[in-house]
Amino acid sequence: MTAKRTRCTPESALLDLLEPTLFKSLADPTRLQVLYRLSCATKPQTVTEIADCCGVHLSGVSRHLAALREAGVVQAQKQGREVRYLLDCARIAAAFEELAEAFGRCAAAKAEHPPS
Amino acid sequence: MTAKRTRCTPESALLDLLEPTLFKSLADPTRLQVLYRLSCATKPQTVTEIADCCGVHLSGVSRHLAALREAGVVQAQKQGREVRYLLDCARIAAAFEELAEAFGRCAAAKAEHPPS
DNA sequence: CGAATACTTGCATGAATGTGCAAGCATGCA
């Protein structure tokens, strides 16, 4: 392991990045649909608005949003009796950037030490 | 095979990137263990070698590797009666890089048009 | 040939999970 660089995170070891939570939250078509909906929206969306787009019952969408919130992918803003969800784009981008760099280093390491 | 997406297009729409296959393949702890094992290895590993590291039956590991291969995360090299699996680091890094860029653009767009 | 090794696959089982319905909270409004 030659992780010595300092960038997005000082020490992004692949082992720490390979945690199932984020990937689990993205492993469902409905949740991805929710994510895409939020990515297009110009302002935080209510559960009802999101549910209107995916053909899933409101309660299911609510559960999906809870899962995405658990994974740190979306944030919730309670406003009166409605809850508006918004995508944490910067956080997601940072997570993927870390992963890209870690696997990039992995590729570089393997290119440097080719299999005999 | 998921040869639907052509390549690393400079303009990668988020909708195309949010495809469950890759995330599904990474949503399991055992598969992540396999992935990490392959990332550390200096040369392609046999199914038996990989199975020795994760506490899962050989047949299960074989199935996991098949899933990872379907997702384009690993490649298989048949050598005689053994099959050596290797991580496609460059491909994975590129996929995550695309995602990071797409969500980065998303974040930038939202910063530009803040919710009123 | 037959036997051994390496891996894959069919089958059964238990656990996890996505879904809808209905009930339960919480908040706003008349």
Next chain:
DNA sequence: TGCATGCTTGCACATTCATGCAAGTATTCG
């Protein structure tokens, strides 16, 4: 206060899925 609205949660059900065992396939060796 009563009622409507928005969301969450308990429950039941169906599906998916990870796992182990056993059988099957492929390849090498004697």
